[in-house]
Amino acid sequence: RKEVEQDPGPFNVPEGATVAFNCTYSNSASQSFFWYRQDCRKEPKLLMSVYSSGNEDGRFTAQLNRASQYISLLIRDSKLSDSATYLCVVTAGGYNKLIFGAGTRLAVHP
């Protein structure tokens, strides 16, 4: 089993749609969680950290479920510019390691 698993997609949605991605992780000792966005042939960029109580940043909402070991990302009112690959990232048991999921591809169309 992979340490971080994501549905690769692609998720093809029209503008204005709401879309949700899930990510599961295997290490119950993981403490920090993040969502990154990666555009084609570019470096990953931090989208948002994920907090235990859930958190929102504009159209983006992240949730953490420690009991089931998954995190989610909800995007409301999708824009064309949201088209990208979304990477789920969790800390490994050790001090400084982050484990990246392979990403979920989102394509927003007019």
Place this chain on the structure above:
Amino acid sequence: DGGITQSPKYLFRKEGQNVTLSCEQNLNHDAMYWYRQDPGQGLRLIYYSQIVNDFQKGDIAEGYSVSREKKESFPLTVTSAQKNPTAFYLCASRLDRAQPQHFGDGTRLSIL
């Protein structure tokens, strides 16, 4: 502007050649990382360094070497022992364990 600078953007390696990828940061971050990304795959950790003069192997260190002589710099050498070096190489740094990593804009390495 604070950030992470990787160079070159594109690099070509001949058979049997070692090449060095540069990574410099002016964010005053202690921890630095090197990842490799292959098409359609996630990032895989090559090496990381928590502090100057110290570094640890990641998951795929074979065929690579690093040094950390200065806080700002963490160069990666892809040696001739790395038989499949073609990939997108990403350098990252972060302030501490609670913080996310920030990435440079990457180096694309190909074999001639």
